[in-house]
Amino acid sequence: MLNVTLKQLRALVAVSRNGSISKAAASLHLSQPALTMQLRQLESAIDAQLFDRTTRRLEPTQAGKILLPVATRVLSEIAEGLEQVDLVVRHRAGSVGIVAGASVIQLAIVPAIAKIATVYPDISVRVTESVGEEIGKLITMDQADFGIGNFLVDSETAESHFLLKDEVGVLCSRHHELARKKHLFWRDVCKHPYAVSRGQGSAIRTLAARNAAWPIPVRPQFVTSNMTSMFSLVEQCSCIALLPTIAALRAPRRSMVFRTIKEPALYRELYLVMPRHRRLSPTSKQVALAVLSQLQSVISRPSVKSAIVESGIDRMRHILEMGGESFRAPD
Numbered sequence: 192m193l194n195v196t197l198k199q200l201r202a203l204v205a206v207s208r209n210g211s212i213s214k215a216a217a218s219l220h221l222s223q224p225a226l227t228m229q230l231r232q233l234e235s236a237i238d239a240q241l242f243d244r245t246t247r248r249l250e251p252t253q254a255g256k257i258l259l260p261v262a263t264r265v266l267s268e269i270a271e272g273l274e275q276v277d278l279v280v281r282h283r284a285g286s287v288g289i290v291a292g293a294s295v296i297q298l299a300i301v302p303a304i305a306k307i308a309t310v311y312p313d314i315s316v317r318v319t320e321s322v323g324e325e326i327g328k329l330i331t332m333d334q335a336d337f338g339i340g341n342f343l344v345d346s347e348t349a350e351s352h353f354l355l356k357d358e359v360g361v362l363c364s365r366h367h368e369l370a371r372k373k374h375l376f377w378r379d380v381c382k383h384p385y386a387v388s389r390g391q392g393s394a395i396r397t398l399a400a401r402n403a404a405w406p407i408p409v410r411p412q413f414v415t416s417n418m419t420s421m422f423s424l425v426e427q428c429s430c431i432a433l434l435p436t437i438a439a440l441r442a443p444r445r446s447m448v449f450r451t452i453k454e455p456a457l458y459r460e461l462y463l464v465m466p467r468h469r470r471l472s473p474t475s476k477q478v479a480l481a482v483l484s485q486l487q488s489v490i491s492r493p494s495v496k497s498a499i500v501e502s503g504i505d506r507m508r509h510i511l512e513m514g515g516e517s518f519r520a521p522d
Contacts, residue, residue, distance in 0.1 A: 197269070199233035200262040202226050203241060207259055210248030285474030289482070290319040290329045290338035293388075293418050294438040295461070298489050299339070303481040314474060326464050327351075336475040338464040339482070341435075351462035352507055354483075355490060358498040359459055360451035362425055362432040362439050369431065370448040377452055384430045386413035388421045422447070435459035436498035437489060451498055458500055463507055476511055483508050 205215035206226070216226040234241055239254035251259055289300055296318055304316050319335060327344035329335045344351045361380055363369045369379060413430055415421040418441060425432050426446050434442075439449040463479070465471065471479060487504045489495065 193236050195233060195236050196229075197266065199229045199236070200266055202229040203233060203255070203258065203262050204266060206230065206242060206249055207251055207255070210250075212249070285313075285472060286315040286317065287472075287475045287478045288317045288319070288335040289478070290321050290326050290335040290340075290464075292322045292340060292438075293320055294435075294441055295339045295486070296320060297441055298437065299482050299486040303478070303485040306485075307478060307481050311477075314478070316478060330464055330466055336466075336471060337479055339461060339486075340464060341459055341461055342464075343460070343462060344464050346467070348467055349464055350467045351464050352510075353503040354461045354463055354486070354507060355502045355504060356458045356460045356500040357436040357490070357495075358451040358500065359433060359435050359457040360439065360449055360498075362422075362434050362442055362447055362449045364426055364429075365446060365448055367429065367431065367448075369450070372450075375450045375452045376454050380431070380433075380452060384412035386415060386421050386424050386428075386430045386432050387411045388415050388418045436495055437461075440489070440492075440495065471511075480508060480511055483511075 201219060202215070205219050206212065209215040209218060212223050212226055216223045219226065230241065237254065237258070240252050241255040241258065242249040243252055244250075291300060300318060304318075307314055307316075317335075319329060321329060321338075322340055323342045324344075326335075326338040326340040326342060327346060327349045330338055330344075331346070331348040339354065342351075361369060361375060363383075367383075369375060369383065372379065413421075413424055413428075415424060418438075421432055422442050424430060426443070432442075434449070436449075436451065442449065463483070483504050487502075487508075490499045490502060490504070
């Protein structure tokens with residue numbers, strides 16, 4: 192195998208561009224003997240002469256003409272690759288995959304991406320909408336770098352880190368009889384049919400599994416393909432929707448009312464889901480911090496703050512900033 196170095200290839204390209212040893216040496220900030228030595232070593236490695244001296248300048252030989260475009264391309268690709276690595280290390284470029292539910296995507300991920308894009312336009316972000324166990328599966332299959340969901344993942348390949356706990360409540364039309372009650376109890380809610388979006392089905396089952404006091408049937412009366420359709424159904428029909436406080440922020444409040452419910456109170460937990468044995472890249476960490484910052488902004492809203500029972504977002508941000516991604520979430 193030929194022993195050819197990048198310095199020798201740079202010497203070849205520089206001499207070809209400048210036509211003389213002296214000018215090429217000056218362009219590379221080398222002495223003429225040093226540059227001459229590099230050319231001789233390259234010629235020895237390939238066993239061929241690279242330049243002929245004419246009356247006015249050095250011209251590439253046939254071997255030189257064959258090697259020149261290759262050397263130019265190699266040097267260009269290496270320079271471009273190193274530039275990309277530098278951008279990634281400084282969080283200015285790279286590709287990031289995120290998976291989360293629709294509410295988190297709309298309220299936290301999209302605004303975070305919009306802010307990052309203005310500062311780091313070369314960062315590429317791929318967002319996948321999913322919920323429940325599927326989030327952990329996508330991360331395990333390397334189809335996402337991290338995710339946010341309500342399912343506690345604890346496997347050999349992925350783990351969950353607690354972010355927050357918010358109250359579950361009822362979303363209904365302003366004309367619904369529940370909208371006129373000052374205080375809502377679960378006994379009031381049980382009487383009414385409720386709707387969920389397809390993604391919420393697993394969330395409802397997760398809530399039911401974690402809350403022994405779940406007071407209504409797990410099977411909803413209406414199932415829609417997405418939350419937008421569900422909101423329309425709630426708005427125009429007599430059904431209600433059971434939602435965590437943060438998810439309810441997406442609903443059109445002019446025509447709907449959201450109320451948290453007491454006795455018994457039910458809560459939804461959100462987790463940051465990450466690979467267990469693979470650290471986030473610098474770019475992924477930067478995006479994750481931006482998403483968590485936006486999520487913290489969401490739960491700090493006056494209309495939401497009172498319904499947040501517990502938050503671990505600041506702690507998670509601190510851990511990521513300090514570089515320690517691997518730790519267990521609380522049980």
